[in-house]
Amino acid sequence: AGAAPVYVVREVDAPPSPPVFRHVLVPLDGSEAAEAALPTAAALARASGATLTLMQVPTVPSYVTGIPETAGWIPHFLREQASEATLYLQAKVTALVAEGVESDIDVEVVTAGTVADGILASARQHAADVVIMSTHGRSGLGRWMFGSVADQVLRAADRPVWLVRARGA
Numbered sequence: 001a002g003a004a005p006v007y008v009v010r011e012v013d014a015p016p017s018p019p020v021f022r023h024v025l026v027p028l029d030g031s032e033a034a035e036a037a038l039p040t041a042a043a044l045a046r047a048s049g050a051t052l053t054l055m056q057v058p059t060v061p062s063y064v065t066g067i068p069e070t071a072g073w074i075p076h077f078l079r080e081q082a083s084e085a086t087l088y089l090q091a092k093v094t095a096l097v098a099e100g101v102e103s104d105i106d107v108e109v110v111t112a113g114t115v116a117d118g119i120l121a122s123a124r125q126h127a128a129d130v131v132i133m134s135t136h137g138r139s140g141l142g143r144w145m146f147g148s149v150a151d152q153v154l155r156a157a158d159r160p161v162w163l164v165r166a167r168g169a
Helices: 034-048 068-098 115-125 140-146 149-156
Strands: 006-008 023-027 051-056 103-107 130-135 161-165
Touching: 023 034, 023 115, 034 051, 034 068, 034 130, 034 161, 051 068, 051 115, 068 103, 115 130, 115 149, 130 149, 149 161
Parallel strands: 023 051, 023 130, 051 103, 130 161
Antiparallel strands: 006 161
């Protein structure tokens, strides 16, 4: 439960070769906690010449999915969330490009599955060498109640995942 970032590589039959970073995926959800991964990702991109892809998975608020009468609103909510995600991510990319970090965006709309599924689909689509994301460091009841997207990504990833502890976690 330390504060140091953790780079996790899936077990392989042979010792892994030194990592090469050409493309880095950074999932963001609009929160300051998720953005804790950005400085690490930007530093890695600068040092390696990698391209950063910032991505977000729009989600439908639970109050919409919990009321049967609102089912028809779901496509509207997803479009609205995707539009907001695009504006948010584009602002982050503009700041990164101004700092000399090659960056682009991806808004991954998931109609079936979880946010983690969307992150992993984006990682495959962009052939990301690593997914760098923050984790809240929840345990016990908090982890059970809120789950952990980072944990889901870590367990299902077919590529390295670099976890950065969110500030204040």
